[in-house]
Amino acid sequence: VSSGNDFETEVQDIELRVQRPSYNADIKSISTSQTVEAGSNMPIDIVLKNMGYNELEDLYVTVQVAELGLTKTAYFGDLAFIESCEDDCDKEDTVSGRLYLSVPYSADAGLYDLEVKVTNDDTSSTMTKQFNIANDFAENTVVPSNSKTFSVGETASYDLIIVNPTNALKAYTIVSDSNKYISTSVSDSVFVVPAGSSKTVTITANAVEEGDYSFDVSVLSGNTLEDTITFNAEVEGQAGSSPIVVLTIVLAVIFLVLLVVLIVLLGRKPQTEDFGESYY
CATH class of the missing domain: 2.60.40.2310 (Immunoglobulin-like)
Incomplete structure (x- = not known):
């Protein structure tokens, strides 16, 4: 390459090769519903791929929602590393699985973090995804x-x-x-x-x-x-006197008055009439 200062610069193509890490369990995807009803089972689909150059043995996947105290762990087995593959051999270094979390009926409505963690004796990977809980009866x-x-x-x-x-x-x-x-x-x-x-x-x-x-x-x-x-x-x-009490008292007073009047009437002596003698 020529420049205005009468000297040339050579640019060489240098090939760089980036080596994979020894152990790398890559979480390719987490699939779940954006909105989950309280009291339902929440399915979580997970896809893993071995992105290291060593075989991954005894992989475990744990899903959890820390705010609700929900957690579930499942065994996903081994994942091989394929240096060069043809056709469908990539299935050997990829695995998918489904786990379920039971969302309680008492869970408050709102956004929550779903954490997915993949571990074995050699490596660990974590990915987080948000989802929404709908609940019309958070309080019972x-x-x-x-x-x-x-x-x-x-x-x-x-x-x-x-x-x-x-x-x-x-x-x-x-x-x-x-x-x-x-x-x-x-x-x-x-x-x-x-x-x-x-x-x-x-x-x-x-x-x-x-x-x-x-x-x-x-x-x-x-x-x-x-x-x-x-x-x-x-x-x-x-409390003041209730209407029933007042009515009872009034009726009792009326009854007493009538009783007194009756006694007075019965106690009076009948008057005798004096007609005298008649002569014919």
Whole structure:
């Protein structure tokens, strides 16, 4: 090559050969649904290829969603390295497999990281992919109202709706707190809810003196605490007379008045008429 300074520069072609690493388990692809429904099984398809120049023995693949505590491990076997291959011999250094993760019904809706890790005694590879969880029933307890105002001597009722979004029958236990100021009870403390159904439980409370109180209600499924709900009670002074009590008193007064009048009438002596004597 000539330049303006009357000298020549020679450019030579240099062949470079990049050697593969000794051991390299390459994760070629991770295939799964972009959106997964809570409570369903999530299939994960994985393709691995041996990109090293040594055979990969005893490969294990682990998939996990750390935020949900989900993990699953499977054995993928050995992958050979083919220096030069023809036709379909690449199948010998490539393997595919499917694993499943069970997404819990209680998983919150949102984005999660799916981590895929391939390991053996010689190498380790990791790849991460995001997916979305859809959940219309992240909470299996619904409380229409957790606050009530009532008077001393009255009984307040709170509704608690238990939802079973799973595909299996579930047994529940409801435990309510009481103390020296407020007493509580549950209409159904132990019951079962069929799959895909719900049940309404009534919690009643009454207090011995006015004030602001709170009490907890725990929902258990087996030995697992599903939820704890705090209820509030604003208790006022003594309750006024109810209409039934007032009516009873009025009727009693009327009855007494009528009884007195009857006694007076019966106690009066009949008057005799004096006609005198008649002479003819």
